[in-house]
Amino acid sequence: MARNDLQGSLDLLILKTLSQMGEVHGYGIVLHIQRASDDLLSVEEGSLYPALHRMEMSGWVRSEWKLTETNRKAKYYRLTSAGQKELQKAEKSFEQLVRGIRAMLRYA
Amino acid sequence: MSILRRIKNKFSGSKLQQEIEAEIKAHIEMRVLDNVASGMSPEQARRDALIRFGNRTAMRERVTEEDAGMVWDSLGHDLAYAARQLRRTPTFTITALATLVLAIGANIVVFSVLNALILRPLAVPNPAGLYNVVHQESGYDNQSYPDYLDFKTKNSTFRDMAVYRIQSAGLTAGKVVHKSWYYRVSGNYFDMLGVQPAQGRVFHASDEHGPNSAPCIVLSNDFWRGRFAAEPAIVGTTVHINKHPFTVIGVAPAAFHGTDVFLWPDFWMPIVNSPDDEGANFLSGRTMHNLFILGQLAPGVSPQQATDNLNAIAQEMARQDPADDGLSARLVKPGLMGDMLGRPARAFIAASMLLAFLVLLAACANLASLFAARSADRGREVAIRLAIGSSRWHVLRQLLCEAVLVSLLGGAIGTIFSSALLRGLTRWQPFPEFPIRVAVSPDATVYVVALLLSVGSGLLWGLVPQRQVWATTFAQVMKNGPAGTMVFRRFSLRDLLLGIQIALCTLLVTASFVALRGMQRSLHAPLGFAPQGVLLAETDLHMAGHSEKSAALIQKRMLEEARRIPGVTAAGIIDETPLGSGGSSTPVFRMGTTDFRQSNSVFGAKYFAISPGYLEAAGTRLVSGRDFASGDDAKAPHVALVNETFARRMFGTQAALGLRFMMGQAPFEIVGVVEDGKYDSLTETPWAAMFFPLEQNPDSDMSLVIRSRLPPADIVPELRQALLQIDPDLPFVFHSWPDALAFVLFPARAATATLGVMGLFAAMLAVTGVFGLAMYSVSKRLKEFGIRAALGARSVQLMRAGLGRPIAALILGSVTGLLLGIIASQLLSLIVYQATPRDPLVFLGVMITMAVLGLLATWIPAQRTLHVHPARLLRED
Numbered sequence: 001m002a003r004n005d006l007q008g009s010l011d012l013l014i015l016k017t018l019s020q021m022g023e024v025h026g027y028g029i030v031l032h033i034q035r036a037s038d039d040l041l042s043v044e045e046g047s048l049y050p051a052l053h054r055m056e057m058s059g060w061v062r063s064e065w066k067l068t069e070t071n072r073k074a075k076y077y078r079l080t081s082a083g084q085k086e087l088q089k090a091e092k093s094f095e096q097l098v099r100g101i102r103a104m105l106r107y108a
Numbered sequence: 109m110s111i112l113r114r115i116k117n118k119f120s121g122s123k124l125q126q127e128i129e130a131e132i133k134a135h136i137e138m139r140v141l142d143n144v145a146s147g148m149s150p151e152q153a154r155r156d157a158l159i160r161f162g163n164r165t166a167m168r169e170r171v172t173e174e175d176a177g178m179v180w181d182s183l184g185h186d187l188a189y190a191a192r193q194l195r196r197t198p199t200f201t202i203t204a205l206a207t208l209v210l211a212i213g214a215n216i217v218v219f220s221v222l223n224a225l226i227l228r229p230l231a232v233p234n235p236a237g238l239y240n241v242v243h244q245e246s247g248y249d250n251q252s253y254p255d256y257l258d259f260k261t262k263n264s265t266f267r268d269m270a271v272y273r274i275q276s277a278g279l280t281a282g283k284v285v286h287k288s289w290y291y292r293v294s295g296n297y298f299d300m301l302g303v304q305p306a307q308g309r310v311f312h313a314s315d316e317h318g319p320n321s322a323p324c325i326v327l328s329n330d331f332w333r334g335r336f337a338a339e340p341a342i343v344g345t346t347v348h349i350n351k352h353p354f355t356v357i358g359v360a361p362a363a364f365h366g367t368d369v370f371l372w373p374d375f376w377m378p379i380v381n382s383p384d385d386e387g388a389n390f391l392s393g394r395t396m397h398n399l400f401i402l403g404q405l406a407p408g409v410s411p412q413q414a415t416d417n418l419n420a421i422a423q424e425m426a427r428q429d430p431a432d433d434g435l436s437a438r439l440v441k442p443g444l445m446g447d448m449l450g451r452p453a454r455a456f457i458a459a460s461m462l463l464a465f466l467v468l469l470a471a472c473a474n475l476a477s478l479f480a481a482r483s484a485d486r487g488r489e490v491a492i493r494l495a496i497g498s499s500r501w502h503v504l505r506q507l508l509c510e511a512v513l514v515s516l517l518g519g520a521i522g523t524i525f526s527s528a529l530l531r532g533l534t535r536w537q538p539f540p541e542f543p544i545r546v547a548v549s550p551d552a553t554v555y556v557v558a559l560l561l562s563v564g565s566g567l568l569w570g571l572v573p574q575r576q577v578w579a580t581t582f583a584q585v586m587k588n589g590p591a592g593t594m595v596f597r598r599f600s601l602r603d604l605l606l607g608i609q610i611a612l613c614t615l616l617v618t619a620s621f622v623a624l625r626g627m628q629r630s631l632h633a634p635l636g637f638a639p640q641g642v643l644l645a646e647t648d649l650h651m652a653g654h655s656e657k658s659a660a661l662i663q664k665r666m667l668e669e670a671r672r673i674p675g676v677t678a679a680g681i682i683d684e685t686p687l688g689s690g691g692s693s694t695p696v697f698r699m700g701t702t703d704f705r706q707s708n709s710v711f712g713a714k715y716f717a718i719s720p721g722y723l724e725a726a727g728t729r730l731v732s733g734r735d736f737a738s739g740d741d742a743k744a745p746h747v748a749l750v751n752e753t754f755a756r757r758m759f760g761t762q763a764a765l766g767l768r769f770m771m772g773q774a775p776f777e778i779v780g781v782v783e784d785g786k787y788d789s790l791t792e793t794p795w796a797a798m799f800f801p802l803e804q805n806p807d808s809d810m811s812l813v814i815r816s817r818l819p820p821a822d823i824v825p826e827l828r829q830a831l832l833q834i835d836p837d838l839p840f841v842f843h844s845w846p847d848a849l850a851f852v853l854f855p856a857r858a859a860t861a862t863l864g865v866m867g868l869f870a871a872m873l874a875v876t877g878v879f880g881l882a883m884y885s886v887s888k889r890l891k892e893f894g895i896r897a898a899l900g901a902r903s904v905q906l907m908r909a910g911l912g913r914p915i916a917a918l919i920l921g922s923v924t925g926l927l928l929g930i931i932a933s934q935l936l937s938l939i940v941y942q943a944t945p946r947d948p949l950v951f952l953g954v955m956i957t958m959a960v961l962g963l964l965a966t967w968i969p970a971q972r973t974l975h976v977h978p979a980r981l982l983r984e985d
Contacts, residue, residue: 026131027138045139046162049131050170070141074134075127 010043010051012094015087018061018079025074026052052077060086128171136161169502183509190510200482201514203876204475208518208565209525210869211471216526216550216558218464218862222457223557224548225369230443232364233302237267237405239439241418249445250397253379255425255432256294259401262421265414268300269403271379274371274445278651278839280348281335285651285839288331288349288374291366295322295378300404301367307332308343308358311378319391322378324355329362331374349377351653351837365545367402369443372545394431402442411439433705456859463619463866466612470870472565473609474877475511476572477602481884483507483573504574511570512563519562523555572601606881606917607924610958613874614925615932617957620860620867621950622929627860636751636785637686638727639845642813643820644685645827649808652838656806660741662834663802666812667719669830675818680722683807685845686714686787687852696758696798697770704773711757713750713796714787715771717805723749723782725813733765733780740801747801748776751784754796771798789852813845820844871961874918878965882914886969893976903974910973911966918965922958926951 017032018024024032029052030045055061060083066076079087136157143153161167194201229235241259242249251259253271260269272293278285291297295313303310306329315322325347327336336342346353354377365372379399380391405414418437425432444450483490490503527550534549649659663681670679695709720736722728731752740747748769755764755778768775776798787795816823824842831840850857886893893906 025134025138027135030135031142044162045135045160046132046164046167049128049167053128053171068138070138072134072137073130074138075131 009094010047011055012087012090013041013043014048014051014055015060015079015083015090018077019084019087023064023066023076023078025068025076027074029077055083058082125168128168132161132164132167186506186509187513189506190513193510194514197482200478203478203880204514205518205521207471207474207873207876208515208562209522210872211468211522212515212519212558212561212565213522213526214866214869215461215464215468215561216523216554217529218457218460219557220526220530220548220550220554221546222461223551223553225444226441226454226457227553228551230367230369232367233304234404237407237409238301238367238442239403239405239411239414240442241269241401241403242438242440244436244438249400249440251399251401252394252396253391253399254394255435256399256401258425259403259418259421259437262424263403263414263417265406265409265417266403267406268296269401270294270297270300271399271401272297272367273379273399274368274373276648277350278648279374280351280837285837286335287651287839287841289371290325290375290377291373292377292379292381295380297376297402298326300402301364303360303364305358306361307340308356310358310360310376316378316380318380320381323353323381324357325349325375325377326358326360327356327375328360328365328373330365330372332359335374350648350650354381365547367400367442368445369547370544371445394429400445403439415439430703430705433707460859460862460866463616463863466616467866467869467873468561468565470609470612470616470873470877472569473605473612474873474880475514475565476569477605477609477877478880479507479511479569480573480602480605481880507573508567508570512566515562515566515569516559519558519565523550523558526550572605602881603913603917606877606914607921609877610874610918610921611924611928613870613877614922614954614958615928616870617867617874618926618929618950618954619932620863620870621953621957622947623860623863625947625950627857633786633790634784635687636728636783636787639849641817641820642725642727642815642845643823643827644841644843644845644848645812645814645831646685646841647810647838649810649838652835654808654835656808659806659808659810660803663719663810665834666831667721669834670812670814670827673814673816673823673826673830675816675823676814677817678721678725678815680725680813681719681802681810682722682726682813683717683802683805683809683811685811685813685848686716686785687789687849688811693795694771696754696796698758699768699770699775701770704770710769711796713754713798716797716799717802717807718749718799719802722799722813725815727815728785729783731781731783732763733778735780736799736801741803744804746774746776746804747779749780749782749799750778751782751795751797753784753794754798755781757796776800871957874958874961875965878914878918878962879968881917882911882966882969883972885913886910886972890972890976893973897976906973906976907970911970914966914969915962918958918962922955926954929954 013033014029017029017036020036021028021032026048027045029048030043033041033043052061052063056063056077060080061077062080063075063077065073068074136154139157139160140150140153143156144150148156230238232238240249241251243251251271256269256271260266263269270293272291274289275292276287276289279288280286295311295316298305298310299312305326308326310326311322311324315324327342332338332342342356343358344356346355348354360376366376403414405411415437422432422435422437426435440450444453493503494500530548530550533546536546649656649662654662667679667681670676693712693714695704695706696711696713697704697709701708718736720738720740723730723735730749733749736747736749750758750764758764758769759767764778764781766778768777770776782799784794785797786792787797812827814820814823814827821844828840828842831838889910893901893910896906896909
């Protein structure tokens with residue numbers, strides 16, 4: 001049951017987004033999560049940044065300041081190979097969580 | 109990789125903050141653009157973006173707290189913020205700094221003394237396992253040379269054992285005679301301690317071949333520099349000590365000052381040699397106890413094992429020789445002349461350390477209440493910061509930061525001041541005629557302790573207002589305004605802190621009063637002689653090469669010359685003045701004793717040799733009988749004067765005059781009884797003492813005691829002239845008797861000064877504490893008082909409302925402190941002569957002092973209360 005809490009879920013969403021979209025800025029990650037989850041999942045947008053910062057400190061993501069399509073400076077994040085491994089772990093533990101909860105629901 | 113990044117972030121903290129800022133800005137602007145694109149108005153779009161983003165302050169804090177490496181960065185911010193806050197309230201900051209400088213400074217000074225004299229091992233290359241071997245009986249620390257040899261050869265627990273003796277002699281180099289203090293040490297002394305010479309060589313055990321076989325000395329580094337201008341060529345030359353030639357063979361290293369921390373000898377001489385013609389006698393006399401044994405334990409041997417081993421040897425020695433009857437051994441830490449200085453010094457320093465610590469505690473209580481008041485004033489700020497998303501932990505950390513910052517600063521300034529004071533103490537030579545040094549320079553240990561004390565006290569007083577922060581709720585503070593008026597309804601933490609502070613301060617003030625009274629008493633205690641108006645001229649006839657045989661003649665001439673000086677009313681000679689460097693004692697026996705073991709003796713008595721006329725010159729009262737006369741010479745029967753304690757203990761109620769006693773296997777007739785006196789120290793239990801005619805007990809060590817109508821200093825030139833004619837080579841030390849007693853009074857004076865300074869600090873803290881709380885409570889309620897005054901309240905009522913609490917705290921605290929002081933009297937009596945707080949004068953003194961301090965501290969706040977001007981106050985807010 002490693003890190004199967006809400007923060008773990010946010011990490012998973014961010015890592016998954018980065019693995020699907022390659023290089024993307026914080027706002028882009030928010031948009032992607034909303035779009036991909038059909039607006040079911042909405043995160044408090046600010047809460048993304050502490051998580052991104054921690055992941056960067058842990059070497060899971062790498063960042064770079066770049067220009068957006070609208071010629072605005074933004075910080076772009078990209079998954080590292082360590083982050084890739086972390087994503088696999090997070091996905092696996094999330095599956096476990098979901099299976100566990102589903103089993104509980106069925107039992108009840 | 110990530111570690112490198114953390115380190116990088118640590119140094120570029122502000123850059124990181126800018127980056128976070130830029131990232132948030134970019135995020136929000138992109139959201140605004142999208143919102144506008146989806147059809148919102150610009151204002152609506154921005155509002156929506158901000159709401160969606162959430163709490164930016166909290167987010168920023170969380171980013172910075174995300175990794176441990178960032179703690180330092182945020183600490184830097186906290187420190188900068190703390191410094192800003194402190195600059196904004198200079199009164200608080202300066203008060204806190206001044207308090208801390210005094211309190212921490214006092215602790216550092218006392219701790220340095222503790223460290224230098226007690227904690228730090230002797231300054232020798234290998235100090236581990238060094239102990240003085242003393243007798244089990246306390247206050248009896250000296251050993252004889254034959255006993256030393258037995259201990260040394262028979263023990264199985266010591267790696268090596270050496271012996272030393274502290275003496276003085278006249279050293280002639282060129283034409284000048286200079287009185288020097290030196291050690292006579294066994295040949296293995298330097299080798300056991302591992303001391304290597306700085307110049308030339310030191311002597312070894314192999315240099316000793318019986319009495320007077322090694323006429324050489326090793327100079328101390330200070331003496332070599334001071335007296336011989338650090339001239340290397342001095343090694344190999346001959347100097348004269350008491351007119352006997354000795355070869356200087358080497359110079360000790362600068363760091364080595366002998367094996368006592370207080371007493372720094374000028375040179376070292378092999379113990380087998382004597383400049384006094386008494387070497388052989390003293391090396392073979394088993395009853396001549398005048399040496400300190402210093403031993404170093406063998407590896408792996410515990411002090412207890414060694415003590416048991418030595419005691420077994422002592423019992424064996426006592427069986428073989430009655431002179432060793434009752435011999436026993438005990439190990440004590442070296443450095444303070446066995447246990448003689450060690451016991452009182454340890455007690456005094458421990459008590460001072462405790463008092464200094466109490467000062468610091470009182471200071472912390474004072475600062476805690478000031479700080480609590482200050483934090484309460486900042487309740488609104490704290491509430492706002494909590495409301496906009498700052499964590500409580502963060503707010504606490506900032507408050508703590510302020511406290512620790514002030515404490516560190518105060519500690520640093522305190523350390524600077526006390527280091528200067530300690531360096532001064534180290535250079536100070538309190539008694540020119542004694543090589544007494546107080547080497548208490550601070551070292552690394554002291555600085556570490558200073559740092560710990562600063563941080564510790566900062567945390568202590570910084571943590572007190574934390575409860576307030578946890579209890580802060582936004583709504584309450586915003587409603588009530590910063591004062592949080594409810595606090596005044598009940599007994600608050602601040603009142604308690606003030607009470608504690610006052611109690612501690614009263615305890616300290618009591619202690620200093622007790623010390624002052626004790627000092628006063630010891631100055632007026634009957635000494636058994638009247639030092640006022642007496643001049644002492646001290647010398648040792650050996651220094652000019654005279655023997656004991658020729659001494660009598662010279663001493664007689666000196667007395668004749670001295671009595672001829674105008675103004676002199678009486679003159680006499682004593683071998684060692686009472687309360688001087690400590691007279692010797694010897695067992696005495698009843699008549700008819702045949703077995704002279706120590707256990708058969710009646711008691712041990714102090715003995716002195718005096719000339720006719722000494723009693724009159726010293727002002728010692730003759731209770732009955734007669735003074736010695738010129739007829740009491742070597743050919744006459746042995747006679748003695750004894751003091752009242754001696755007479756009572758030997759003969760009970762029977763009149764002692766004309767009775768006889770035994771000493772050294774010979775009978776003595778008592779021709780007179782004199783009043784009791786103090787002989788070793790002011791605090792001693794009364795000694796039995798006896799006086800013998802100088803002519804029957806010749807001694808080269810002597811003090812001329814001259815009573816005159818003129819001030820002692822005025823007759824010095826004439827006396828010097830007269831004495832020069834008798835022997836130009838004889839060096840004399842002149843001082844008035846009260847000055848000479850300074851040495852004996854030194855511990856009492858030092859204790860009184862220490863306690864006095866602590867008491868003064870405490871009094872200052874009490875004033876600032878009461879003043880702070882009274883001023884604060886009055887200023888917070890000034891508006892209320894204005895209204896009450898406008899409604900017709902009398903000034904007494906206002907005073908009671910404003911100053912009631914501080915005064916109640918003052919009274920309760922004072923009473924508690926006084927009670928504590930009475931309980932602590934046992935502790936004080938260890939260091940101060942006749943210390944008792946049950947003295948009505950002390951009681952009264954403390955009461956009056958505290959009342960005056962209270963009046964002083966509440967005067968200004970009371971004035972403010974009385975002159976409250978309703979109209980102006982109401983306009984102000």
